Amino acid sequence: MASFIGRLFGGGGRAAAPVQEASGPPERKTSRTAALFAVSEPGRPLWTPRDYQALAREGFQRNAVVHRCVRLVAEAAASVPLLLKAGRREFDTHPLLSLIARPSPREAGTAFLEAVYGHLLVAGNAYVEAVSLDGTPRELYALRPDRMQVVPGPDGWAAAYDYRAGHSAVRFRQEGEVPPILHLRLFHPADDHYGLSPMEAAAVALDIHNASAGWNKALLDNAARPSGALIYAGPDGANLTDAQFERLKVELEAQFQGAANAGRPLLLEGGLDWRQLSLTPAEMDFAEARASAMREIALAFGVPPLMLGLPGDSTYANYAEANRAFWRQTVLPLVRRTAQAMAHWLAPAYGGGLSLDPDLDSIEALAGEREALWRRITAADFLSADEKREAVGYGKGDRR
Structure with missing residues (x-):
């Protein structure tokens, strides 16, 4: 038994049994606007409208604020124990709880949930594959969102999902008592199939923060001072010869560029004059713009800036208050919606009527x-x- 990823990259094991078709009712109700949802040819995959690689690279991999926000939310949400109930009855042990605690032989439940929440925050979408045997889910795998495509059916809703890795692909048809793919997505007001990442909402602030970091690095690489112009006032309006120009350029790069040469005095001769062209960091209000961008990024992810050590934040009186707000307003809503979706998806394999809820008594912050x-x-x-x-x-x- 192995997931598509294991089969694709040479993983051994027993293949999942074919998903059984569920016997539907003779008549099916549907929305009168369902036909309008089918804005594309049925059965044709729809690519995600954003660049997941760019979001992951420019945000999670290169921006410390985004990286910390995603890690903070994902790790906190994955650490919340889940309670399984059927009505008022609570289960101490159950196959569904065992599946979530150990979704696959290679991964523990906390790491699996952290990957799901991480994909959801970075891409706005998360996909979970259920590997079933004899109609019962036995393993769960978090799939990369950038490799997944929604395949709409005749009514516009997802009838299948295409997962591509390299030159290989597999189609997961959403059939059977437990469909093979669970698609979690954050609300997107302008897309019927894909969710909206918090990074997209904070794209301007993210670009400002990354650009300011690049500006700082370039400033150090260029003598740690704003750029300017060397003006040559030769006799009778004469210009520098090609040899003089090349010599001046080489000397400036060798003796005055780079952090090691920061602060070295510039010796000018032969009618050369230095004039500053760019604004100073103080004139650009550089520090405040950078701090404002960091606060906007934290706001998009629902993380109180005080928890990230950002300057200028006085919304909460102390760290404990900010931590409670973080759990109540960000972590718990995310855990609840994910737990409800997973219970609705997997419960039919165990007779239905099951619900998953976060165990509030185990959360130290509350x-x-x-x-x-x-x-x-x-x-x-x-x-x-x-x-x-x-x-x-x-x-x-x-x-x-």
């Missing part, structure tokens, strides 16, 4: 809130024991 809730509920003498259990999230007779 311990103060939970403690305050427990105190208030304990002090409410007008509530019965069962009512108190329900108020803090436990059902009657539940055992933790």
Whole structure:
């Protein structure tokens, strides 16, 4: 049993069994606008409208703020334990919990979820492949978003997914009780099939921050001072000869360019005069523009700037308050929507009626809130024991 990636790159193991077709009802309801969604030829793959490689390279790989934001959100979300329930009943052990805890022989559950959340934040899309045997999911794999294409069906919704790596490709048809691909995407107001990455919303701030870093590097490489012009005032308007020009150019590059030559005085002779052309960093308000760009990037990812050590942020009184806001406003909504999608996708293989929810009691950043809730509920003498259990999230007779 192996995923498409394992088969494509020579991984051994047993191939997944063919996905069984689900017997649908004789009549199917559909939206009256469904035909309008089919804006392309049915069965034709639609390429993602953005450059994932550029987002990954310019954002996650080259920008420290983006890198930290993605790591912070993905690692926090992947660390949240999930509770499996069927109605009010909570399961301590279950095949679905075991599958999420160990999705494949090569990967632990935390690493798998971190990859899923990371793809979602960088690309706005995340794809999970379920490898089934006898109709039961046995392994889960996070697939790269840049290799996946949506294949719309006659009604415009995804009927299949094409995954390409090099010259090889495989088509995953969305059939069976558990379709082979789960597509997670962030909301995009102008695209029916692909999600919007936070990096795209912060593209201007990201470019400003990267450009400012490049400007700093170039400044050090060019004598750590703004550029200017050497003006030659020769007798009777004469110009430098070719030999003089080349000699001057070589001397400037050898003796005054680079960080090692920063601050070296410039000796001018023969009617040469230096005039500064560019603005100084203070005149450009360089530092404030760079700090503002960093705050905008953090805002797009939902990370309080205080948690990144960014200057000039006074939104939260202290780090603990910023951390609580980070978990409540960014991490938990992401975990809930992902857990709900995975439960809806995989539950039919186990009889249905299952739900996945984050275990709030295990989140250290929210311990103060939970403690305050427990105190208030304990002090409410007008509530019965069962009512108190329900108020803090436990059902009657539940055992933790």
